[in-house]
Every structure is written in C-alpha cells, then in structure tokens.
Amino acid sequence: MNGAVFFLAVNFIVAICFSAVFAVVSTRSLSRAAARWFAAGFGIASLSALCELLIAYADYQMVWAVGAFLTVLGGMLLLLVGICRLYGRPIPWLLIGGFFLASAIECILIYPLQRGTPLQAFAYQTPFALVILASSVVVLFSARRLPIDRGLFVLLLVTGLHFFAKAGLAVLVGAGSIARDYVHTNYALISQSATAVLMVSVGLTLLSVLVLEIMADERSASEMDALSGIANRRGFERGVKAAIAAASSYPHAVVLCDLDHFKRINDTFGHHGGDAVIESFGALLRSSAPSGAILGRIGGEEFAVFLPKTTVEVAALFAQALRAGTMTMSVAGIPSLNVTGSFGVAHLTAPDQSEQMFRQADMALYEAKRSGRNCVRQANQDPHVRHVHLRPIK
Numbered sequence: 001m002n003g004a005v006f007f008l009a010v011n012f013i014v015a016i017c018f019s020a021v022f023a024v025v026s027t028r029s030l031s032r033a034a035a036r037w038f039a040a041g042f043g044i045a046s047l048s049a050l051c052e053l054l055i056a057y058a059d060y061q062m063v064w065a066v067g068a069f070l071t072v073l074g075g076m077l078l079l080l081v082g083i084c085r086l087y088g089r090p091i092p093w094l095l096i097g098g099f100f101l102a103s104a105i106e107c108i109l110i111y112p113l114q115r116g117t118p119l120q121a122f123a124y125q126t127p128f129a130l131v132i133l134a135s136s137v138v139v140l141f142s143a144r145r146l147p148i149d150r151g152l153f154v155l156l157l158v159t160g161l162h163f164f165a166k167a168g169l170a171v172l173v174g175a176g177s178i179a180r181d182y183v184h185t186n187y188a189l190i191s192q193s194a195t196a197v198l199m200v201s202v203g204l205t206l207l208s209v210l211v212l213e214i215m216a217d218e219r220s221a222s223e224m225d226a227l228s229g230i231a232n233r234r235g236f237e238r239g240v241k242a243a244i245a246a247a248s249s250y251p252h253a254v255v256l257c258d259l260d261h262f263k264r265i266n267d268t269f270g271h272h273g274g275d276a277v278i279e280s281f282g283a284l285l286r287s288s289a290p291s292g293a294i295l296g297r298i299g300g301e302e303f304a305v306f307l308p309k310t311t312v313e314v315a316a317l318f319a320q321a322l323r324a325g326t327m328t329m330s331v332a333g334i335p336s337l338n339v340t341g342s343f344g345v346a347h348l349t350a351p352d353q354s355e356q357m358f359r360q361a362d363m364a365l366y367e368a369k370r371s372g373r374n375c376v377r378q379a380n381q382d383p384h385v386r387h388v389h390l391r392p393i394k
Helices: 003-025 032-057 061-086 093-110 118-140 147-173 179-184 186-222 233-246 262-288 312-327 351-370
Strands: 252-259 294-297 302-307 341-348 376-378
Touching (some): 003 032, 032 061, 032 186, 061 093, 118 147, 147 186, 186 233, 233 294, 233 302, 233 351, 252 262, 252 312, 262 294, 262 302, 262 312, 312 341, 351 376
Antiparallel strands (some): 252 302, 252 341
C-alpha cells in the first residue's frame, strides 16, 4: 500500500466516523436538521475514496473518475445546506441543483483533456473551491459572532482557497498522465494528506459549534424554573453577575418578594393550587418587568427582580405596582383566591456590594412581613413613608 492509498483509506474512515457522530449529535442538537445534513454530507463524500481506488484497480475508469468528483462535490453541497440551516440562511435549492448539474457536465467534458494542464486542473478544482467559499460567506454574514463562528469562517476560507493551490500544484508536479496513475503520484500523496487535515479540522469545528449549542441549551434548562417560567436561583445569580459586569453606570436595584401565607394556600387548595399561584405570579413578573430586568424564583414562594441602572426609588414604585397587581392576579382553577405579597427593596452603588444589597433587601422584606405583610419596605427607609398608591399591574 503506497502513501496515497493509505490516506484514501484514512479519509474514508474519518468521513464515515464524522457521518456517524453528526447523526448521533442530531438527536440532541437544537440544529437537528443541520446536523443531519452534515451527516449526509460526510457520508456521501466518503464514497469518493472508494471511487479513487476503483479508478486505479478496476475497469470503467471514466465512470469512477466522474463518481469521485461528484461524490466530493455532492458532499460539499450537503455541508453547504447544513451550514445554511445552522446559521439561519435561506437555502438556494435551484442554484445548488443547477450548479451540481453544470459541474457534472464540466467533469465529463474535461475528462479527455491532458491531466496537469492549467485548464484541466483549475476546471476540476474550481467547483470545490466555490462551494466551500460560499459556505464561508454564509458564516461571515450570519448574525452569530462567537469566536467559534469566526474560526469556522477562517477555516472554510482557507479550505476553499486550498483547492486553487491544489490545481497549481497539479500543474507544477503533475497528477499522472491518465486517471489510473493518480494514486501512484506524489501529488496524490500531498493532495490526500492535505484533504485529511482540512476535513478533520472542518468536521471538528462544525461539531464544536453543535456541541456548544447543546451545552448552552442544557445550561439554560438547568437555570430555568419550569413552574414559574423564569430563572431559578442559579440562573438568577448568574444573570445578576453578568448584568453587573456589563454595566457602565450605577445604581442598580433589587426587589425581593415573598408570597404571603403560601403554606395556607397549599393546605387549603392542595399543591396543585400552590403550583397555579406560582405559575400566575411568574407570568405577572414576565409581563410587568421592564426590559433588561433579571427575574428569578429563588425559593419555594420567594422571588427576586434585579433592575439594572435603576434607582431604589423607582424600584420601590415598581414593587408597589407589582404588589397591587398581585392582589388582582387571576389564578387558573381558583378564581376566588386572593393572593398578596410582601416586598423588600434595596440598591447597589458599587460592584463589590452585591451581597450587602441582597442582605439589605432581605432585611427590608422581613420588615414588610413583620409589618403585617402585603406591603413594600425599602432598605433604610423612613418607617413613616410606607405606601405609594399605583394602578395595579395586569
């Protein structure tokens, strides 16, 4: 077995492995359709290695030569479809189909030409280059700007341009006088080894994009409270930390809420009744909180709202409106239930005082509960200034 045959075998195995991995990833990925197209693309492209071997060791060389060309091109076009799916771009089906047909005709027409001439070499490699460069353009102009996406763009750009380099190399060193000679040339060894490296690089990068999507989805699910539809304590704390780090100005504020007499609700209406109250209050928070607010269910009936770039006075007004909205909140299945909540408000003026902010808000919430519940208390507030009357949030 010479070196070129070895790399053909390696490329076949690698492509089959990537096809299988993408098929498995498609069962968990948010971009299932894209993963399936990638699996199909690598699977089709793997057949080119078999065709190259059949050119050298079987009859009907032209059939296998055209087959090697079309399986590589077909696999690349399927990868282009998958990349369009992954990056939310429309798929130009007519253009793809027309390009594939035109390239097949071109391959048949250039087959009789002398191998290694500029016309033959560049005509053969250009379709591959155009498809991969089109894929890089899709990534470049997508809305996604993560480092992995920028890395994929660069890798696809290099891969596309390398096909022109392969054509130039074929002209310089020769690719065999006939198709059967290809696997015995130094050009074949260089070409297949370069293809192996780039195929693995592209495959691993595409796989990384999909895996990062899965990880982000899993993290999001692990940080979401399914009952209320807002973040759980872990997600809330992560969101607050990120908001503080991204802030360019202060102050910020936090509102803590505890639904009053929640145990009594559970005892009277059962846990399904308590769940209905949690669901309704979560919906109230989602509909009433301003844009940019971080919402969280931090305990059984305890909730928190972090308000970036908000003064404590404005946060107190929001808490009063939320209190009024809680009193008029409709609970599914229990229309006669009247729910109230107690609220504590505090503010943050420096990034290293977040623990103090939450501690002060908790103390203010405790004061609200001690004062009879169904009220708002502000940290370090004048005890004689207690109520602000607003129209309820609905």
